[in-house]
Every structure is written in C-alpha cells, then in structure tokens.
Amino acid sequence: MARKPKTPRWLEAARRRKEPVPEGSRADWLVRALGRAGVMSRAEAEQALREGRVELDGHVERDPFAPVHSGSAVRVDGQPRALEARTLALMFHKPAGVVVHGSDPEGIGTVFERLRAVLTPELRGYEWYAVGRLDRDTTGLLLFTNEERLVAHATSPETHVSKRYVAEVEGQPSEESLQRLREGILLEDGPARPAGARLLAPSRVELVLTEGRHHQVKRMLAAVGHPVRTLHREAVGELLLDVPEGAWRLLTEAEVEQGLGFRAIPSAPAGKPR
Template identity: 35%
Template sequence: MSEKLQKVLARAGKGSRREMETFISAGRVTVNGKVAYLGDRVEGNEQIKIDGHSVSLQSKEDELCRVLMYNKPEGEMCTRKDPEGRPTVFDRLPKLESGRWIAVGRLDINTSGMLLFTTDGELANRLMHPSQKVEREYAVRVFGEVTEAMLQTLRAGVKLEDGPARFQKITYRGGEGRNHWFHVVLSEGRNREVRRLWESQDVQVSRLIRVRYGDMELKRQLPSGGWTELNLQDVNYYRKLVKLPLETQSKVKVDEKAMDNAKSRRIRRSVKKHQHRNQQATRRRRS
C-alpha cells in the first residue's frame, strides 16, 4: 500500500514530517531520478534520494522506536549544526547505526528543561502537532507586577501576531519582590509562545524551564545537559497518547534501574567531560 513520501522519509529518520515537506517543496528529494512533489506517494521499493544521497527505507515492522529525555541547559541551540559554532542539543546524543535523532519541537537558546528526541519521525510529528493537544508545562519566573486581571486575560486568550493564544492553566508558585514563579500549561508549541504571552501583558520572563511533556515530567535526578533513554512502558505511553501502534521491544533492558543517584552522578561526570572538550575546542578555534 502506498504512503505519502514525507511520511516514509520521516520514518526513515531523516527528520519530522514538516521538515520533509520543506525538503520536498525545495526540490531536494528525487524518486527514481525524478524531482518529487508534495502529495507524491510511494510504495517503498523506489530509489529515493535527498540532495543526491540515497535514503535507506525502513518498513513499519523493521523500525524500533526509541525516545530520549534530555535536560537542555540554557545556551544550547536546537539545531544540528550552528554556523557560529555554539553548542547544540544534538552534540552529546548517542550515535545511531541507522536513521537519526529527531527533536520533538524546540526550545529557544535561553530556555532550559525537558526536550524529547525520537528515531520515529511519525511519533515526533504527532507529538508536535496542535491537533493532538499534547500538554506542555513550563516553570516561568517573571519580573514585574502581575495582577489577577492579567492572569484572567492570559487564560481567556490574547491575540499574537500569528493568531490567538492562551494558557490553559496558570498556577502561582511563589516569589519575592517583583520576581514571581508561575507554572503555565499550553497544548501547542509555537515559537516563543510562553514569552510572547507574558510580554503581551508588559511582563518580562527572566527564566523559563519546560518541566513536563504530556503527563511525563522531567526526571528530577537528570542533570542539566544529560539524557536518558525511556523504557518500553514510557515509549508506549507517548505512542498511545497520539494513537500509534504500541512497541513490543526496547533497547532498554527490562531490569535496568531507573534514574537513581549513582546513574545521575555518571551522567553528570559525562556532561562535565563533554563541556571540558567543548571549551578546549573553542580555545583552539580562537587561537
């Protein structure tokens, strides 16, 4: 049975469906030597290339869906390679024999916290798509006076330059002086949406941390800059959430311990080694 070309490419780990649609529209994809167009369908036995490089196709049955949870620090870019040489969220991820890690959405350079990666482009696409209404929760520190009228406005909705937006839930978490912490919930991931909503009320966001995606929270013992691979149960939570078939296998061993203090320390040491190598490389470039 034929499938949309962008869906097949996403499953092969070349990016999300949205990214693949962009590639196709730009004329970067060929099928059996001919430039592909949006709307093209394939059977899976064609010769498909991106920028002249052959794509190794995978059937739905052959691909093993893997998901990582990453604790993004501030200062990292959500891109595979930054032209200015800044660190990216992909720098420390484990190497794959085939395919590649796909980020589930983005966090801007000044935002930290929970970022998911997967090898399954269809899962990434559905988790990001507004139609699925997957909740994202953020811890936000704001600077400025916040009134109940402002909060009601943010719950009811304001008009941003790319359309109406609102917080589904706002919870006050304390603060001193003009600095206050709130937890806010959205079910879409537009560019800088949390910051822009607060800025619409003339309030400045001084810290922003994503703490939850769906019902799964950022693991407290996962250090900044560290990642952990989700087990079969957690992978299938996300697959079920967006109505995808459940997996029966996982790279994570059934008896492997969950995040504990020892594992957290190992990850923290690995992060420090990576940061040290990055600092040395930066000094070499500057010298």
C-alpha cells in the same frame, strides 16, 4: 537577490521514486532508513555513499534519496545491514546556551552535539530528531526520537499535547493577568489558546500550553506586562523531566504511548540481510 527555497528532503525523495510503494510498506529513502534503523546517522550515511561504501540490491549506491522498501537488501562496508526500525524516544535535560538547530553560527554549540557526546555507542548511529524546540536560553525537557511520525504527532496543534513551563518574570503577576492567560490572549500572529496559569511564587509563573508557537511563552507573558527572565520546561504530555541537566534516558514504549498518546507501530522497510 532572493535565495531559492531549498527543496524539502521528502519532496526530493518523492521525485526520484520511479516505482509505486509496495502495499503494506512505507515510502522511504536510503539515508533516512539508515538513520532510523541506527545503522548510521544521516551525515555518516551521506559520507559513506560518497565513498562508495554502500550497496543497495547488489550494486554500489551513491544517491542518498534512493528508494528502499521491505524487499531491499543493503550492505555497508560489505556487511549486510537490516533496515528494520523500532520507534525510540528519549528525554534530554537541555542546558542553557545551546541551540536546537543543526548548526550554531555563534559557535556555542547545538543540542544535537551535546546529546551525541553523552549517548552510548549503540545509540549514536541513529538519526535523532528533536520533538519541537526550546530557545537558546531555555532549559528543561527536550524529547528526541528516530521516528518523524512521533515528531509530527507531538508537535501538531491538533493533538493538544501539553507542555508545562516555569518562568521567572519581571514583577509580580496579578490574578487578573493570570486570568487573561487562562482565557487566551491575542498575539501578533493570532489568538493564543487558553493556557493553564498559576503563580508559584511572587515572580514565578507556571504555564501549561497545548500549542508551540515561536517564543510563545515569552510573548504571552510579555503581553500581560511580565517579561520572562528565565524559562524552564518541566513536562511534555504526562512525561516529567527526571534527569539532571545535560543527562538523558530512553523512554519505554508505555511512556511514549501513555505520556504522549502515540502508539508505535512496526516501521517498514525491513531490509533483508543478504
């Protein structure tokens, strides 16, 4: 029996929104707003709602999709909490073995678990979204943010944000093979965009892509006869990985704007503490 597709969270929230979004505000729902503002992560917020610890505009709220806007007043455990959110972004050096998913059926662990384990207490309250994905065995630069619009910007094929990888491959790619990658090759799901390609060592290739399809680097190199042995991402846009494996650091607003071409704007709602 086919499984019924899960309703996207944004669609579920839109269906429950009974009033139009105030002009100059942003359509949002309670759980997401709490996570974006660093009050508590989505899982923590959903638990707090079930336990009746969250008030919205003077009444106990249990619906995670309850709409909020610039005039909303929120209390958690009786304390007023502002929902004003600023865009945060950080780089994390992903180790091999962990997956970029919410759960890991193999029990090795997720990148979100690894990240939260090393974050400072004040940053653990944010809901962190991964900006794109890396395979379980791929290491290197993985960006996180509390702002879904930054995720959409950095991962959209239309923005052409580059990703630079270094792959150890089987055999020694010829100049002809590299040229095929530079010109773009046909994959089973359509033609790949031309990539920057150069040989760093006899079996080490640097590839620069401006799209991020499933297993794309591995499939492109396999298509020219050089399957990948190890893969590491060094850069996204103009952002270069500069922290040790398993470590992280916050990005500055200038790095986000100049390195990714994303200009952060104030994010409503800004719930009024009362």
